[in-house]
Amino acid sequence: MNGSFLLDNDRHYYCTSKHHGVDLEVTEAVYSMIGRLENTSIKDLIWNCITEDIIPHLSPSPPDVETLRIYLTVPLYHEFSNAKQHLKLQKPFAKAALNLQRAASKVLANWWSLTSKSYFERLVNNFKIVCSYILMNQRIPEGKTVFYDSSLVAMLDLLAFLNKINHSVDGLKVSYDTFHLNDLSDYLDIRVDYVYWLSDQGSGKLFLCNYPFLFDAHAKVQLLETDQALQMQKAMNDAAQSAFVSMFLSPNSQRTIQQFLVLNVTREHIVDDTLRELSQVNPADLKKPLKVKICGEEAEDAGGVTKEFFLLLLRDILDPKYGMFKEYEETRALWFTENSFEDNDV
Numbered sequence: 001m002n003g004s005f006l007l008d009n010d011r012h013y014y015c016t017s018k019h020h021g022v023d024l025e026v027t028e029a030v031y032s033m034i035g036r037l038e039n040t041s042i043k044d045l046i047w048n049c050i051t052e053d054i055i056p057h058l059s060p061s062p063p064d065v066e067t068l069r070i071y072l073t074v075p076l077y078h079e080f081s082n083a084k085q086h087l088k089l090q091k092p093f094a095k096a097a098l099n100l101q102r103a104a105s106k107v108l109a110n111w112w113s114l115t116s117k118s119y120f121e122r123l124v125n126n127f128k129i130v131c132s133y134i135l136m137n138q139r140i141p142e143g144k145t146v147f148y149d150s151s152l153v154a155m156l157d158l159l160a161f162l163n164k165i166n167h168s169v170d171g172l173k174v175s176y177d178t179f180h181l182n183d184l185s186d187y188l189d190i191r192v193d194y195v196y197w198l199s200d201q202g203s204g205k206l207f208l209c210n211y212p213f214l215f216d217a218h219a220k221v222q223l224l225e226t227d228q229a230l231q232m233q234k235a236m237n238d239a240a241q242s243a244f245v246s247m248f249l250s251p252n253s254q255r256t257i258q259q260f261l262v263l264n265v266t267r268e269h270i271v272d273d274t275l276r277e278l279s280q281v282n283p284a285d286l287k288k289p290l291k292v293k294i295c296g297e298e299a300e301d302a303g304g305v306t307k308e309f310f311l312l313l314l315r316d317i318l319d320p321k322y323g324m325f326k327e328y329e330e331t332r333a334l335w336f337t338e339n340s341f342e343d344n345d346v
Contacts, residue, residue, distance in 0.1 A: 005030065005073055015066045017107040022069050024119055028076045035078030050077060051088045058096040062104055071097055071108050072115070080126045083133035090130050091151045094158040113165050113173065121174050124162055127155045128181060131214075135187040145193040148206045156211050163213045180216040184208070190219050191226040198230070235287040236260075261288040265309070266295045271316045 005027040015021045037043055054070065062068055074093060079085050100108060112120065134152045146152070159179060166173045184190060190208065197209035208214060215223065236259045261281065265273035278286075292309040299305050318325050318334060326337045 015069075017065070017110050018114070020069055020072055020111045020114075021066075022072050024072065024076070024115065027073045028119075031076045031078050046077075047079065050074060050079075051092075055089070055092045055096060060096075060099045060104070061101045065104075065107055068104060068108055068111070072111060075123050075126055076119075081129065083130045086130045086133070086151055086155075090127060091154050094127065094154040098154070098157055098161065109161070109165050109168075112162070113169055117174055120162075120166070121178055124159065124174065124178050127159050127162075128179070130155045131159070131181060132183055132187075135181075135184070138187070140188040142189070143192060144188075145196050146188060146206055146208055153206060156208075156214075160211060160213070176213070177216065179213045181214045182216050184214065184216075184219060190215070191222055194223050194226050195230070231287045232289050235284065236289065238284075239288065258285075259288065260291040261285050262291050262293060263309075264293045264295060267312065270309070270312050271322060274313060 005023050007021050007023050034043065034046060054074070058070065059067075071093075074080075077089075079089055083090075097105075097108065112123065115123075131152060134149055134155070135146065138147050138149070140146060163179055166176075166179075188208075193208050196205075197207040200207070209223075239259045263274060263277045265277065290306055292305045294305065294309070316322070320327075323337055325334045327334050
């Protein structure tokens with residue numbers, strides 16, 4: 001099979017790390033034709049050949065660069081899009097590719113980087129569908145994260161390898177969202193995975209947070225919100241602990257320790273007051289939950305004052321007098337001004 005699908009007119013000669021000599025369009029057409037065959041005997045023969053005679057015997061140290069051509073042709077086999085076959089097909093193939101010694105792995109990475117966009121997308125999708133299939137069948141309970149599965153690890157590690165290849169190409173070979181598992185939230189709560197990942201880093205356990213390229217915008221927003229909540233809680237706990245220790249070590253101290261970041265502002269000068277208050281804050285306190293006090297008003301901030309504060313602040317910082325934003329007449333859109341805010345005498 002390794003001598004099949006070669007470029008014609010002797011163009012397949014002189015196989016190197018930059019020239020594999022395989023006609024991938026012909027390869028795809030042939031495998032597509034095989035997939036449409038009604039004769040199951042021929043299909044079974046090819047299946048057995050690939051899954052029993054070829055993939056299990058792939059060597060981590062191939063004797064010649066030409067033997068690596070199998071890693072280009074086999075992924076075009078139509079059964080690679082069938083996640084149910086992963087134990088006999090995608091998993092052993094992924095493990096063989098990942099176990100290649102450094103020189104061979106480098107050649108394969110270069111060959112995959114030279115393939116067409118459609119080929120590379122198909123390669124990525126072949127392993128993504130297996131990830132989704134495994135996660136779906138794990139039926140992860142609420143409050144738990146992904147269970148260890150050697151097939152899933154192989155898929156994720158190969159996707160990480162492909163993602164690295166994608167970033168080695170100028171301008172990306174395929175869009176970064178090609179690697180996103182958009183149905184991830186259907187199978188588990190990524191926030192739970194993140195919390196476990198934070199507490200067990202270096203443990204060798206399987207966490208999807210070790211593969212951040214899988215996360216779409218929605219998942220990343222969830223992770224940022226979770227991280228923010230954890231940091232705010234930690235800042236509050238640290239403040240409470242400091243107050244407790246201070247009470248015993250310095251019982252006569254008049255110093256108070258706030259569990260919140262408190263901003264005292266006026267409605268008339270809300271931008272200037274906010275900048276002044278923030279300039280006097282310890283950077284560690286910026287992680288604390290925010291409370292706003294508007295001078296001259298008795299309202300206790302239970303969330304409503306903070307919401308109003310941001311509305312007023314946003315309205316004022318868009319004012320041209322601060323020089324932070326510029327309105328474009330053609331589109332009526334606002335965008336950051338080209339001049340640095342720090343350079344303006346505001």
